[in-house]
Amino acid sequence: MxxxxxxxxxxxxxxxxxxxxxxxxxxxxxxxxxxQLHRLSEICGGPEGVYLASTEIWGGVLSxxxxxRLKEYTARxxxxxxxxxxxxxxxxxxxxxxxxxxxRLKDISDAPYGLFIRGTFPEENVPAVAVxxxxxxxxYGKYVAKQxxxxxxxxxxxxxxxxxxxxDCISQESALEAGGSSVGVLGCGVDICYPAQNRxxxxxxxxxxxxxxxxxxxxxxxxxxxxPRNRIVSGLADVVVVxxxxxxxxxxxxxxxxxxxxxxxxxxxxxxxxRLSDGCNRLLRQGAGAxxxxxxxxxxxxxxxxxxxxxxxxxxxxxAAASDTMTARGLHLPSELAVVYQALDFSPRSAExxxxxxxEKCREQQIVSCLMRLxxxxxxxQISPGRFCRTGEESYE
Amino acid sequence: xxxxxxxxxxxxxxxxxxSVEVDISRGLPAFYMVGSLSMEVRESRERVTVALKNVGLxxxxxxxxxxxxxxxxxxxxTAFDLPIAVGILEASCIIPQGSAxxxxxxxxxxxxxELKSAxxxxxxxxxxxxxxxxxxxxxxxxxxEGAVIPGVTVxxxxxxxxxxxxxxxxxxxxxxxxxAVWVDTKQFFESERNMNGEKTNFxxxxxxxxxxxxxxxxxxxxxNLLMVGPPGAxxxxxxxxxxxxxxxxxxxxxxxxxxxxxxxxxMEEGEALVTERPFRSPHHTISQPALIGxxxxxxxxxxxxxxRGVLFLDELPEFQRTVxxxxxxxxxxxxxxxxxxxxxxxYPSDFMLVCAMNPCPCGYYPDRNRCHCTExxxxxxxxRVSGPILDRIDLCVELQPVDFFSLREKTxxxxxxxxRKRVSKARQRQKERFAGTNYRFNGDIEASVIEKYxxxxxxxxxxxxxxxxxxxxxxxxxxxxxxxARTIADLxxxxxxxxxxxxxxxxxxxxxxxWGY
Numbered sequence: 001m002x003x004x005x006x007x008x009x010x011x012x013x014x015x016x017x018x019x020x021x022x023x024x025x026x027x028x029x030x031x032x033x034x035x036q037l038h039r040l041s042e043i044c045g046g047p048e049g050v051y052l053a054s055t056e057i058w059g060g061v062l063s064x065x066x067x068x069r070l071k072e073y074t075a076r077x078x079x080x081x082x083x084x085x086x087x088x089x090x091x092x093x094x095x096x097x098x099x100x101x102x103x104r105l106k107d108i109s110d111a112p113y114g115l116f117i118r119g120t121f122p123e124e125n126v127p128a129v130a131v132x133x134x135x136x137x138x139x140y141g142k143y144v145a146k147q148x149x150x151x152x153x154x155x156x157x158x159x160x161x162x163x164x165x166x167x168d169c170i171s172q173e174s175a176l177e178a179g180g181s182s183v184g185v186l187g188c189g190v191d192i193c194y195p196a197q198n199r200x201x202x203x204x205x206x207x208x209x210x211x212x213x214x215x216x217x218x219x220x221x222x223x224x225x226x227x228p229r230n231r232i233v234s235g236l237a238d239v240v241v242v243x244x245x246x247x248x249x250x251x252x253x254x255x256x257x258x259x260x261x262x263x264x265x266x267x268x269x270x271x272x273x274x275r276l277s278d279g280c281n282r283l284l285r286q287g288a289g290a291x292x293x294x295x296x297x298x299x300x301x302x303x304x305x306x307x308x309x310x311x312x313x314x315x316x317x318x319x320a321a322a323s324d325t326m327t328a329r330g331l332h333l334p335s336e337l338a339v340v341y342q343a344l345d346f347s348p349r350s351a352e353x354x355x356x357x358x359x360e361k362c363r364e365q366q367i368v369s370c371l372m373r374l375x376x377x378x379x380x381x382q383i384s385p386g387r388f389c390r391t392g393e394e395s396y397e
Numbered sequence: 398x399x400x401x402x403x404x405x406x407x408x409x410x411x412x413x414x415x416s417v418e419v420d421i422s423r424g425l426p427a428f429y430m431v432g433s434l435s436m437e438v439r440e441s442r443e444r445v446t447v448a449l450k451n452v453g454l455x456x457x458x459x460x461x462x463x464x465x466x467x468x469x470x471x472x473x474x475t476a477f478d479l480p481i482a483v484g485i486l487e488a489s490c491i492i493p494q495g496s497a498x499x500x501x502x503x504x505x506x507x508x509x510x511e512l513k514s515a516x517x518x519x520x521x522x523x524x525x526x527x528x529x530x531x532x533x534x535x536x537x538x539x540x541x542e543g544a545v546i547p548g549v550t551v552x553x554x555x556x557x558x559x560x561x562x563x564x565x566x567x568x569x570x571x572x573x574x575x576x577a578v579w580v581d582t583k584q585f586f587e588s589e590r591n592m593n594g595e596k597t598n599f600x601x602x603x604x605x606x607x608x609x610x611x612x613x614x615x616x617x618x619x620x621n622l623l624m625v626g627p628p629g630a631x632x633x634x635x636x637x638x639x640x641x642x643x644x645x646x647x648x649x650x651x652x653x654x655x656x657x658x659x660x661x662x663x664m665e666e667g668e669a670l671v672t673e674r675p676f677r678s679p680h681h682t683i684s685q686p687a688l689i690g691x692x693x694x695x696x697x698x699x700x701x702x703x704x705r706g707v708l709f710l711d712e713l714p715e716f717q718r719t720v721x722x723x724x725x726x727x728x729x730x731x732x733x734x735x736x737x738x739x740x741x742x743x744y745p746s747d748f749m750l751v752c753a754m755n756p757c758p759c760g761y762y763p764d765r766n767r768c769h770c771t772e773x774x775x776x777x778x779x780x781r782v783s784g785p786i787l788d789r790i791d792l793c794v795e796l797q798p799v800d801f802f803s804l805r806e807k808t809x810x811x812x813x814x815x816x817r818k819r820v821s822k823a824r825q826r827q828k829e830r831f832a833g834t835n836y837r838f839n840g841d842i843e844a845s846v847i848e849k850y851x852x853x854x855x856x857x858x859x860x861x862x863x864x865x866x867x868x869x870x871x872x873x874x875x876x877x878x879x880x881x882a883r884t885i886a887d888l889x890x891x892x893x894x895x896x897x898x899x900x901x902x903x904x905x906x907x908x909x910x911x912w913g914y
Binding site for chain 2: 135136137138165273274275276348350351352353355364365366368369370371372373375376377378382383384385386387
């Protein structure tokens with residue numbers, strides 16, 4: 001059956017559905033590169049065309065080995081079967097040719113041919129910010145990621161991230177918490193929750209945001225999958241924020257890709273003694289933007305977005321700002337607690353270190369009980385038997 | 398001819414009297430030994446006959462039968478050599494009939510007739526005294542150990558000939574041959590006690606105020622303690638000094654400890670009493686029988702040797718999980734029952750558990766500048782310590798890496814004596830509180846009676862409620878905090894637990910989030 005014949009016999013929606021079925025078949029084939037996908041589809045005029053094309057045409061793009069594998073694969077998973085299986089799991093496929101395909105991603109070189117999406121992709125007429133950083137992050141990183149996610153969520157800026165442990169998942173969680181939307185880009189099949197402990201976030205994203213991946217369903221999370229995944233993370237965003245990164249890290253790969261794609265890069269500065277902030281501070285030196293104030297940053301993101309020709313819908317902004325002032329409440333702590341609270345930091349400090357910082361000497365019993373009181377008030381957390389951090393729930397002046 | 402000699406055998410840390418009956422009669426030459434004997438007791442036939450031959454005594458070929466009564470209890474050890482030899486001597490009329498009456502013998506013989514040290518002299522002599530025996534002859538090496546028991550004459554001999562000489566002599570000449578050993582237990586105990594505590598002292602530990610405080614609380618309430626910290630922070634150093642801040646052993650405690658050491662055969666030659674609090678620190682490769690006690694022939698394990706003292710487990714996650722899990726019941730019951738084919742014995746195991754561990758495989762977590770361990774690695778490392786063991790630990794404290802300045806600064810640390818004074822006071826309060834009950838220390842308080850002993854006022858109850866919710870405590874953790882708060886209140890000499898005490902106690906709780914439970 002030729003492509004035209006197919007079109008004549010059915011309406012637009014049905015044809016679209018057929019195309020998707022074949023796209024699903026094609027994109028689920030694991031032994032094919034992204035460039036090859038693009039070329040094959042171009043030559044044959046769409047995924048259905050690829051399916052109907054002769055092996056010679058396949059051979060024009062693919063190696064003989066790939067052709068045999070594709071044949072075997074097709075025999076095992078006829079298009080209808082794999083498509084039905086996918087739909088049962090609530091997963092959609094979007095190809096470059098589709099209108100739902102994220103616009104920002106279309107512009108990047110090496111845009112993934114097909115994306116598997118679970119959930120609904122958020123509105124594209126708002127800015128999107130990728131928040132990335134170390135998996136093994138410090139309390140400081142956790143705090144910034146949490147604040148940043150919340151502010152972005154409040155101002156309806158989409159948070160893009162990789163759903164990994166640490167910075168990724170914290171920023172995404174707090175964005176959803178604040179009522180924002182978020183997109184998780186996976187380095188494995190979209191039907192797999194990796195890392196498994198983020199199951200809750202995964203489910204939430206599937207409900208209120210989107211989880212997407214360019215990898216065939218069932219692909220395990222292999223290390224080599226992550227750098228290509230990172231290009232999607234930065235590609236989906238207007239601005240990339242690095243919260244914490246060591247000098248050698250996957251986060252910096254994402255930054256390189258973001259720069260290639262022409263995305264703005266912002267960095268959260270850290271202390272020069274923190275190894276976890278080395279990567280960030282280096283980027284600063286190389287000219288990355290510094291994220292110093294969350295609200296200011298949000299302003300800048302909006303400006304940038306509008307300059308790029310984004311639709312102005314800043315009406316939301318005013319409302320958000322108003323609700324923001326409502327949440328920040330002043331703290332009235334007894335003086336001894338206030339002193340101890342001020343000695344706390346986002347990096348873990350031991351009770352002994354805190355005592356050193358106090359203006360007057362006091363016994364360890366007193367320090368300890370003040371610290372525990374702060375924990376009860378949720379102003380501090382005991383992250384290990386002897387060390388405490390600020391939680392940063394409130395801004396205390 | 399027939400003779401009966403007294404000796405003793407061990408059952409757990411107690412002893413029972415054994416009468417060694419020897420019969421020599423005419424007939425085909427033979428040597429029979431009966432009475433449920435183990436291999437080493439049977440071998441005593443060879444040692445005794447050869448030793449007697451080598452000291453120049455001729456036993457004419459005859460039919461010798463030795464019975465160790467009560468014959469249904471299994472007997473072990475080499476201490477029956479001497480009573481068997483004396484029995485043979487009496488039955489063959491080499492020493493006068495009745496000369497060994499009312500005397501208990503204990504000791505191993507060498508082939509040259511020399512007497513070697515024996516295991517468990519203290520409990521045997523104790524039992525002898527209790528059953529009315531007036532005189533004991535033991536190897537020279539163990540004489541002081543036996544002599545601490547009042548009401549019984551203990552003589553030490555180094556060779557079988559001395560004993561033969563002694564038994565042949567008239568009653569009034571005997572004292573000149575083998576002198577009775579006297580140890581003035583009370584005075585000896587006091588003088589020994591004063592000599593202790595000089596070796597290690599808390600003033601050598603610089604910095605680590607939190608850990609020092611935790612050790613003090615643990616010592617005062619007999620709580621189990623866990624120290625987490627990077628390598629070289631001083632975990633073992635503090636652990637070694639904990640026995641020094643515990644109140645000194647009382648005489649009864651000292652006798653208990655000495656019995657166990659004596660049963661384990663670990664008494665030093667000429668040592669009379671163990672007067673120092675035991676401190677046992679087994680290597681982490683220790684096997685379960687070595688820790689708990691046991692073997693085919695039950696012997697006290699490390700936990701019993703640490704009775705009334707400190708059992709220190711360094712590198713806690715490296716211990717085999719099954720070994721650690723076996724600790725649960727002895728910690729609860731304060732004694733351990735070992736049932737084997739060879740017998741069923743109970744050893745006391747009332748020890749304070751002190752553990753130390755690194756926070757992660759590399760040792761520097763949560764210092765992210767130095768530690769590259771992933772969250773999962775840290776969790777896995779922590780997870781090696783089983784939850785049930787953690788449940789039995791009341792106090793958990795983290796040590797900080799020692800910096801250069803605190804190493805240089807040698808002043809300002811309290812000495813063990815000062816801490817011990819406070820601990821003793823707190824213990825005195827506990828003694829009064831628990832008078833007439835099964836409990837002795839705050840660490841023993843069970844959940845069912847916690848409200849009776851850890852009574853809270855309105856404000857304190859509110860405080861506990863807040864803690865319970867904000868720290869997401871479990872019921873166990875809640876009780877732990879109360880127990881520790883009680884001890885802190887005792888240390889501060891407060892009748893009532895106040896919120897400060899509770900807050901401090903909650904700081905030392907092994908927190909659930911940290912352990913990933």
